[in-house]
Each structure stands twice: as structure tokens, then as C-alpha cells.
Amino acid sequence: MSQDTATYDAAAEFHDRASLSQKAQALLHKYPWLSSTMVLVVASIIFSFFNENFLTPSNFSLILQQVAIVGAVAAGQTLIILTAGIDLSCGAIAVFSSMTMAKLVQGTPGEGEPVGWAIWLAFPAGLLVGMLGGAINGFLVTKVKLPPFIVTLGTYNVFLALTLTLTKGTVPSIEMDPFLLTLGHYVNLGPFRVTTGVLFMFAMYMVLAFVLRYTSWGRHVYAVGDDIDAARLAGISVNRVLMSVYMVAGLTFALAAWIVIGRVTVASPNTGGDLNLDAITAVVIGGTSLFGGRGTIFGSLIGAIIVGVFRNGLTLAGVDLYYQLLAIGLLIIFAVSVDQWIRKARK
Amino acid sequence: MSKSPILQAVGLTKSYGRVVALDGSDLELFPGEVLAVVGDNGAGKSTMIKCLSGAEIADEGQIILDGQQMSFKRPQDGRHAGIETVYQTLAVAPALDIASNLFLGREMRKKGPLGSVLRMIDSSGMRKAAKEHISALGIGTIQNITQAVETLSGGQRQAVAVARAAAFGQKLIILDEPTAALGVRESRQVLKLIESLRDRGMPVILISHNMPQVFEVADRIQIQRLGKRAAVVTPKSHSMNDVVAIMTGAMTVDKKDQALKSVR
Numbered sequence: 001m002s003q004d005t006a007t008y009d010a011a012a013e014f015h016d017r018a019s020l021s022q023k024a025q026a027l028l029h030k031y032p033w034l035s036s037t038m039v040l041v042v043a044s045i046i047f048s049f050f051n052e053n054f055l056t057p058s059n060f061s062l063i064l065q066q067v068a069i070v071g072a073v074a075a076g077q078t079l080i081i082l083t084a085g086i087d088l089s090c091g092a093i094a095v096f097s098s099m100t101m102a103k104l105v106q107g108t109p110g111e112g113e114p115v116g117w118a119i120w121l122a123f124p125a126g127l128l129v130g131m132l133g134g135a136i137n138g139f140l141v142t143k144v145k146l147p148p149f150i151v152t153l154g155t156y157n158v159f160l161a162l163t164l165t166l167t168k169g170t171v172p173s174i175e176m177d178p179f180l181l182t183l184g185h186y187v188n189l190g191p192f193r194v195t196t197g198v199l200f201m202f203a204m205y206m207v208l209a210f211v212l213r214y215t216s217w218g219r220h221v222y223a224v225g226d227d228i229d230a231a232r233l234a235g236i237s238v239n240r241v242l243m244s245v246y247m248v249a250g251l252t253f254a255l256a257a258w259i260v261i262g263r264v265t266v267a268s269p270n271t272g273g274d275l276n277l278d279a280i281t282a283v284v285i286g287g288t289s290l291f292g293g294r295g296t297i298f299g300s301l302i303g304a305i306i307v308g309v310f311r312n313g314l315t316l317a318g319v320d321l322y323y324q325l326l327a328i329g330l331l332i333i334f335a336v337s338v339d340q341w342i343r344k345a346r347k
Numbered sequence: 348m349s350k351s352p353i354l355q356a357v358g359l360t361k362s363y364g365r366v367v368a369l370d371g372s373d374l375e376l377f378p379g380e381v382l383a384v385v386g387d388n389g390a391g392k393s394t395m396i397k398c399l400s401g402a403e404i405a406d407e408g409q410i411i412l413d414g415q416q417m418s419f420k421r422p423q424d425g426r427h428a429g430i431e432t433v434y435q436t437l438a439v440a441p442a443l444d445i446a447s448n449l450f451l452g453r454e455m456r457k458k459g460p461l462g463s464v465l466r467m468i469d470s471s472g473m474r475k476a477a478k479e480h481i482s483a484l485g486i487g488t489i490q491n492i493t494q495a496v497e498t499l500s501g502g503q504r505q506a507v508a509v510a511r512a513a514a515f516g517q518k519l520i521i522l523d524e525p526t527a528a529l530g531v532r533e534s535r536q537v538l539k540l541i542e543s544l545r546d547r548g549m550p551v552i553l554i555s556h557n558m559p560q561v562f563e564v565a566d567r568i569q570i571q572r573l574g575k576r577a578a579v580v581t582p583k584s585h586s587m588n589d590v591v592a593i594m595t596g597a598m599t600v601d602k603k604d605q606a607l608k609s610v611r
Contacts, residue, residue: 235423237423293440
């Protein structure tokens with residue numbers, strides 16, 4: 001027995017003498033958002049050397065407005081990626097929701113004046129369409145048991161086709177309902193001047209962060225993504241959790257669509273093209289693992305801001321657009337490499 | 348001597364396609380005993396406990412718990428009825444901490460409107476309770492209850508899984524190969540855990556390959572062969588060689604020589 005204790009102490013001592021890189025690994029493992037926050041701070045400092053206008057409240061207000069839409073979509077995307085899924089149809093759902101809202105308000109032109117729906121009907125209907133889109137994804141993932149990648153690749157095309165059918169491929173230039181434009185208004189916050197859409201996005205993050213951190217449902221989302229069989233055996237209704245994740249995500253995509261309308265003041269079928277991949281980029285750069293179970297929602301917000309900061313900073317530094325794309329690409333690879341490195345630590 | 352079983356399975360049958368994993372197997376577990384279930388690979392041990400815990404649904408047969416017939420459809424049903432199972436795969440979420448894992452699927456809510464309206468979970472309460480459960484089992488090696496389970500050793504993970512079962516098991520606990528992946532020292536710990544469970548009056552079903560361990564802790568030993576119950580013996584009535592012989596079909600035991608009743 002005494003020998004046992006001796007070996008144990010030796011093992012403990014060995015543990016204490018972890019190298020610096022092991023310590024860094026452990027730290028990143030515990031706080032996955034740490035590396036992305038560091039990237040954000042370092043990048044901001046470097047960019048401020050190249051252009052004195054970079055580190056100003058007005059410029060950061062601009063960046064935040066640019067990332068509000070991607071950030072909102074990334075919030076929902078994070079939930080799905082935490083369950084080890086992925087949603088390639090997020091942008092398509094957002095655009096389809098925004099078109100639904102706009103079309104319902106506008107009404108169908110027939111004889112005489114088109115009669116649209118009241119906003120208090122049209123707006124919830126648009127949100128419902130988003131949730132329904134998510135529910136279709138969730139159904140195919142949980143009941144038909146298809147991989148999320150394939151499911152959402154399919155529904156991406158389906159929602160896109162539905163949107164184009166709805167608009168007949170044209171951009172409806174209509175007088176938008178004032179309520180739908182709410183999130184385009186500006187507010188002053190000290191030196192910052194941002195749209196209400198930015199604040200709305202922040203609020204979405206707050207709510208989701210609370211739910212993930214402080215409710216059973218949040219723990220179950222992590223558990224399902226971590227090890228789905230273990231979660232099932234531990235007594236979690238895995239399918240119910242997955243279904244709810246896809247539906248809540250669909251709702252956030254529809255809310256993101258509201259921000260889209262406020263920003264571009266029309267509902268256009270062409271606004272959501274880049275949203276799909278941009279949202280995934282933000283989540284990945286934010287330190288959430290594509291293998292599920294690890295990451296934080298605020299990481300995705302930081303990830304979205306990093307992409308915005310890189311685009312803006314490189315532009316202000318006079319860097320060609322092509323190189324901006326290159327930088328974002330390298331950033332993604334860097335983020336995934338860090339994730340793999342952290343995962344190796346625990347094996 | 349004439350105790351009635353707390354858990355009884357009658358004629359459990361389960362096939363996967365054309366493979367018959369369980370072929371009309373019986374099982375009785377009596378109050379306060381450790382029943383070991385042994386058998387060769389493919390004898391239907393794991394399938395049987397999955398049926399008993401609700402992870403699988405038997406094609407035929409009955410499960411009677413405390414005199415009541417059960418029909419489990421999901422693992423939750425078994426848990427709800429008071430049967431806790433520690434699966435071979437442990438069923439822990441590696442990235443979550445010990446306390447979260449202990450309460451996974453049945454988190455405690457905060458009292459008052461924070462819990463009922465906002466549905467907030469009581470993290471500190473769960474941490475405190477988890478600490479109590481872990482120390483009640485005499486597992487002293489876990490210092491930090493907020494440690495992620497993936498940072499634990501195999502034996503400590505096993506201890507967490509057993510602690511979870513012990514904390515919530517009302518009627519009985521099923522352990523599937525709890526020492527298969529463990530070293531000598533850690534196996535000792537788990538065997539001690541089983542004994543402390545029995546001392547607390549908790550009936551245990553232990554699935555194992557390890558004969559010396561089975562003979563050390565079991566009150567009765569059920570031997571499975573080809574999806575059926577071949578015999579039930581006690582460590583006193585039969586030797587390890589006998590059990591292996593029964594397992595492989597080289598030996599049969601007459602019904603009257605079997606330990607079909609409680610021996611405790």
C-alpha cells in the first residue's frame with residue numbers, strides 16, 4: 001500500500017511539472033474562446049499601426065453594423081455545431097423568412113390595390129417560417145437519420161428555390177413596413193453610433209448564453225454533442241434536444257432576417273448568398289469545435305467580429321480584396337488547427 | 348431463505364436480424380445480494396442487461412420489478428423505475444465536469460422563480476450534493492468536483508459512473524464489465540465500491556469476465572450460455588473451473604443443485 005501511495009505522489013508531481021505548451025493547452029482547453037479573443041486584440045493593435053482611423057469608435061461602430069447579420073446567424077449556427085451538426089441552409093432560411101415577411105405585408109398584386117397582411121400577422125408568420133425550416137432539418141436529422149451536412153445541403157437548395165419562386169427572381173422594390181425597418185435605426189451609445197440591429201444581436205447572444213449556461217437544456221445540448229450515445233444512455237431525450245436546437249436555430253435565422261431588412265431596407269432574394277459560409281466561419285474562428293460538445297456562444301460573436309475586423313482593417317491598410325479572402329482562409333485553418341491541438345491534449 | 352426476488356426476468360428473447368442474442372433467458376435478483384452474470388462472448392450478457400435497463404426492448408418475455416410488470420421503452424423508463432445502470436461505455440459526457448455528469452438528465456433547479464420561471468439550474472447545489480455522493484462511496488482521490496471528466500483516469504471515471512448509479516438507484520444497480528478497462532489498483536477500488544453498495548443494502552447485478560473478481564464479491568453466479576441461463580451457482584458450491592466448464596458446455600448442473608433461491 002505504501003508503495004502505491006509513493007507511485008501516486010510521483011505521478012502527481014509529474015503532473016505539476018507540465019511544460020509551458022501543456023499549460024497553454026490546458027488553459028485553452030478550459031477556455032476555448034481565449035485564442036480567438038487574443039487574435040482579436042492582437043489584430044486590432046496591428047491594424048491600428050497601419051491606419052490611425054482604425055481604432056476609432058466610429059470605425060468600430062461600422063464594423064459592428066457589418067457583422068450584425070452574420071453574428072445573428074452565427075448564434076443559431078453555434079447551437080447546431082455544438083451538437084456536432086452543421087447547418088448549410090442557415091442563410092437560405094434567413095432569406096426565405098425575410099421574403100415571407102415582406103411578401104405577406106406587400107400582398108399579392110391582383111386587380112386593384114394589393115392587400116397585404118397586417119404586420120402583427122406577417123412578422124410572426126416570417127418567424128414561424130424560420131422555425132419550420134429548422135424543424136424540417138431537425139426532422140430529417142433525428143427521424144430519417146441523415147447526416148446534418150447532407151440534410152442542410154439539400155434544404156439549402158430547397159429554401160433558395162422557394163425564395164426564388166416566391167419572388168419570381170425579381171427584387172420587390174416596395175415600401176417596407178416601418179416595423180420591419182426597426183432594426184435599421186441608429187442609436188448613439190457614448191461615442192459609438194450603431195443600429196438597433198447591433199443591439200438586438202447582442203441581446204440574442206445574451207439570451208442564448210444564459211440558456212446554454214444556466215438551464216438543463218443547455219447542458220443537454222453540450223452532452224449530446226459531446227457523446228450522443230452517452231447522452232442517450234444517461235437518460236437524455238436526444239432527439240428532442242436535437243429537434244429543439246434546429247428549431248431555435250431556425251428562429252434565430254429568421255430574427256437575423258429582420259436585421260437584414262433593417263440594414264438593406266428591402267427584402268432581396270440575393271442578400272443571403274454568403275451568409276451560410278460566413279456564419280460557419282465565425283463559429284469556427286470563435287473556437288467552437290466542429291466535432292461538437294465544446295465551445296461557447298460568445299466565441300462566435302468574437303469570431304464574427306474578427307472577420308469584420310480583418311476585412312475592415314485590411315481595407316483601411318490598403319490591402320487588395322483578394323488578400324483579404326486569403327487572410328480569412330488562413331484564419332479558419334489556424335482556428336481548426338488550434339482546436340485539433342487542444343483535443344489532442346486530452347487523449 | 349424464501350425471499351421473493353426484487354427483479355425477475357422471465358423468458359427474455361431478443362434477436363438482431365437473424366442473430367438470436369437472447370433465447371428465452373431467465374434471471375432473478377434477490378434483495379441485498381450481488382448477482383454476477385458470466386458467460387462467453389455472445390452469450391447474451393450485455394443484451395440481457397440492456398433489456399433490463401430499458402436500453403433495448405426485448406422481443407418476448409417479461410420483466411417484473413417488485414412484483415410489477417414493467418415495459419421499458421427507453422433508458423429513462425428503467426431509471427425512472429429505480430434501476431440504475433453503469434454501461435461498459437460509462438455513458439459520461441467527457442467535456443462536462445463531474446457534478447454535471449452526476450446529474451446529467453436530472454439537473455436540480457434553483458428554488459423560487461429563478462428555477463420555475465427562468466428554469467435556472469442549481470449549479471452550486473449540485474456540486475455540493477455531488478461531493479457528498481462521491482465521498483459517501485469512499486472515493487477520496489477526486490479532489491475537484493468541477494474537473495472535466497476527460498481529465499480523470501479510467502478508475503476515477505468509473506467511480507463517477509458508479510457514484511451516479513449509487514446516488515440515484517432506488518431499487519437496484521447494474522454494472523456492465525466495470526473493471527474491464529482498469530488496472531489492478533483501480534479494479535480494487537471498484538470492487539470495494541460494489542461491496543459498499545451491498546453493505547448499504549443495494550442489490551447489484553455484476554456482468555464480468557473476471558472470474559477471481561466474480562468469486563470475490565458475488566453471492567450467486569448466473570452462467571449464460573448461447574442466450575440462455577445455463578445454471579446459477581454460488582462461489583461456495585462450485586469452483587472457478589466448474590463455472591468455466593458450465594460456460595463452455597462441458598458440464599451441466601442439475602436444477603436441484605442450483606442456487607435459484609436467495610442465499611443471503
